[in-house]
Amino acid sequence: xxxxxxxxxLGTGVLGSQIAFQTAYSGFAVTAYDxxxxxLEKARQRFAGLADTYRVDGVAxxxxxxxxxxxxxxxxxxxxxxxxxxxxxxxxxxxxILSLKQETYEKLxxxxxxxxxxxxxxxTLLPSDLKDFTGRPEKFLALHFANQVWKYNTAEVMGxxxxxxxxxDEIVAFAGEIGMVPIPIHKEKAGYVLNSLLVPFLNASYAxxxxxxxxxxxxxxxxxxxxxxxxxxxxxxxIIGLTTPYNILSNAGPEAKPLADWLKANYIDQGKLGIATGxxxxxxxxxxx
Numbered sequence: 001x002x003x004x005x006x007x008x009x010l011g012t013g014v015l016g017s018q019i020a021f022q023t024a025y026s027g028f029a030v031t032a033y034d035x036x037x038x039x040l041e042k043a044r045q046r047f048a049g050l051a052d053t054y055r056v057d058g059v060a061x062x063x064x065x066x067x068x069x070x071x072x073x074x075x076x077x078x079x080x081x082x083x084x085x086x087x088x089x090x091x092x093x094x095x096x097i098l099s100l101k102q103e104t105y106e107k108l109x110x111x112x113x114x115x116x117x118x119x120x121x122x123x124t125l126l127p128s129d130l131k132d133f134t135g136r137p138e139k140f141l142a143l144h145f146a147n148q149v150w151k152y153n154t155a156e157v158m159g160x161x162x163x164x165x166x167x168x169d170e171i172v173a174f175a176g177e178i179g180m181v182p183i184p185i186h187k188e189k190a191g192y193v194l195n196s197l198l199v200p201f202l203n204a205s206y207a208x209x210x211x212x213x214x215x216x217x218x219x220x221x222x223x224x225x226x227x228x229x230x231x232x233x234x235x236x237x238x239i240i241g242l243t244t245p246y247n248i249l250s251n252a253g254p255e256a257k258p259l260a261d262w263l264k265a266n267y268i269d270q271g272k273l274g275i276a277t278g279x280x281x282x283x284x285x286x287x288x289x
Contacts, residue, residue, distance in 0.1 A: 002174045004117075008033055008087040010080075010104065012043035014241050014276055015121065016093030018149045021050045023091075025059075025070040025150075026178040032076050033083035040076045047071060059150050081111040089174065091143060093121040096247040101125065102133045109135030117167055119143035123195050124248050126188050127160045137162035143171055144192050145180070147240050155180035156192045198236075202245060203259065205233035209281075210262040216281040238280035242273050 008031040009020040017032070024030040032047075034040050051071055054062035061067075077083040084090055090112060094104060101122065108118065118140045120130060131137040141159040146152040155175035159168045168184075175182040185192060191199055205223075209216050220232020237245060246268055249260035267273070267280065274280035 002170050002177060004088040004170070004174050004177075005029060006031070006086045006088050008084050008090045009093060010034075010083075010090060010108075011093035011095075012039065012046065013093065013095075013243075014046075015145060015147055015149075017043060017046045017050060018147070019091055019093055019121065019145055020074060021047055021070060022149045022180075023178050024073040025054070025066065028073065028178070029086075030074045031083045031087070032074055033080060034076075034078060037078050040078055043076065047074060054150060057150065080107060084108065084112045084116060087112060087116045089117045089119060089171075091119045091121055096122060096124060096244060096251065098125060098129060098251065101130055105130055105133040106135075109133070117141075117171065119171060121145060123244065124191055124199065126190055127158060127163075128188060131160050131162060138164040139167050141168060141171060142192070143175065144194070146194060149180070153180045154183055154194065156183045156185055156194060158185040158188060158192060160188060199245075199248065202233050202237055203249070203256075205237075206245070206249075206259050206263065209234065210259060234281040238274040238282055238284075240274065241276055242267050242280055 006029045007023050009016050009023070010033045012020070012032050012034045020030050020032045032040070032043055034043060048071065051067035054067045090108065092101065092104065094100060101120065105118065112118070116139070118134050118136065120127060120142050121144055122142060123144060127140060127142045131140050134140045137160065141157065141163045144156040144158070146154050157168065157172050157175060172182045172184055183193060189196060205219050208214055208219050216234045220234050223229055223232040242263060246260055246263045249256040249263065271277055272279045275284055278285040
């Protein structure tokens, strides 16, 4: 057992909400932080939707009241100092924009208790890109989750040269306590294990679609048929949400800019952000695909 009892999650987007709800579902007191009460109201709806999803997907205990009980263990705050005042652990799940994360950690380091461990859920950035902004590099590391955490329950744990080994071990143990399979990563690697495999795969599918080589449904079809995989890359992207790959591509250098621009013009600017908005590469409102 760890000494962690209170967890704050910064960011209530698709994955931030999942991390917070799964943590509450596992019995922890959780504070969900975001930038405004308006955003948090949407988060409340997202959390209620997750409770329904847990029941529909047959997560153990969800139909017996555990999902509803998890909602009662979440409080909401748009004040950073208030959100972290009792936190043993802060999990940051804000957009994949380096400057935004750095600024957030500077503010966080000023208001969080000395005891608090900081963990980034960044999918592509190295913890070393952020550690000097935290004010506590020995208590900072990465804890990366896969989307749909109740089903795809990996948690990659990656520290820096400055991370206290005891802190690393505590976060590995915490990941197990919230129902994840911990994946310790022994040295820093951009993209960790999951996204070192996944991001090039997804980017290849975007390049095929953007270049007009094949329609999205056919790109997915060939992958599913030829490999036996349950989902194609563009279906996976709709689950993740298009904002995350767009942010990654936008910050990946000039060679990635054409794909970022294509996603923005054809999907982001049209409100086609994935399943969460009812439309991404597929139209879920009209077809259910």
